[in-house]
């Protein structure tokens with residue numbers, strides 16, 4: 096079993112959380128969408144993009160299409176520049192997996208994008224298989240090029256919003272990881288259901304590692320899209336996960352983990 100045994104810089108106390116959130120405010124302000132009568136626009140890769148702001152219970156449309164080569168390229172070119180702390184967070188996640196007991200052999204990543212987290216993990220973990228799952232062919236092409244020296248990397252194009260998406264995999268996995276990808280389910284109310292599907296892909300005791308954003312502001316759109324760290328914990332619990340922990344909160348990005356129940360815990 097994995098959960099809760101290898102905290103790296105855990106920051107559960109309120110004062111620390113406030114401090115991290117203050118640090119994060121500057122980047123949030125830069126990314127805040129400008130609202131205008133039901134529509135919003137925000138800058139992505141130096142361009143203004145537009146989408147319609149929906150009702151609180153409606154799914155939140157993305158202002159960009161990461162399946163489009165140009166949007167995917169823009170996102171990759173700017174992501175680590177906008178949030179330079181993504182790289183140390185990738186290292187912390189890789190370290191979590193490296194320290195896990197028993198050592199994971201098979202890992203699935205959801206919304207793997209250009210393969211940056213996979214690269215960090217494969218540099219420190221010896222794996223039989225690392226499966227990168229993404230609905231964007233341009234992203235998968237970038238990850239395939241980045242990970243060419245890792246024969247254990249496999250690439251699957253699919254959409255985790257589709258009901259049968261888990262049929263793509265040779266389960267079970269020892270760990271499932273996701274970085275800035277879970278909110279792509281496009282409304283936080285779908286997250287517990289997604290985690291129930293993820294749970295069934297894990298072996299008993301297997302680890303789920305989620306890095307995502309706290310809502311950048313308190314607008315209806317962004318609080319519907321992004322789960323807080325507490326909402327992540329609640330979604331894990333609702334999906335039947337145990338050993339729920341937060342390992343790191345840095346400039347609005349958190350890293351939380353949970354484990355699938357073992358037979359003796361069930």
Ligand SMILES: C[S@@+](CC[C@H](N)C(=O)[O-])C[C@H]1O[C@@H](n2cnc3c(N)ncnc32)[C@H](O)[C@@H]1O
Nearest residue numbers: 161206207208229230231234254255256274279
């Ligand atoms: C914000 S990017 C993060 C990429 C990568 N995890 C990282 O942090 O560098 C979100 C990724 O999720 C993928 N994605 C979005 N919606 C998806 C879906 N419904 N099913 C599968 N992948 C999806 C996108 O193509 C993109 O690669």
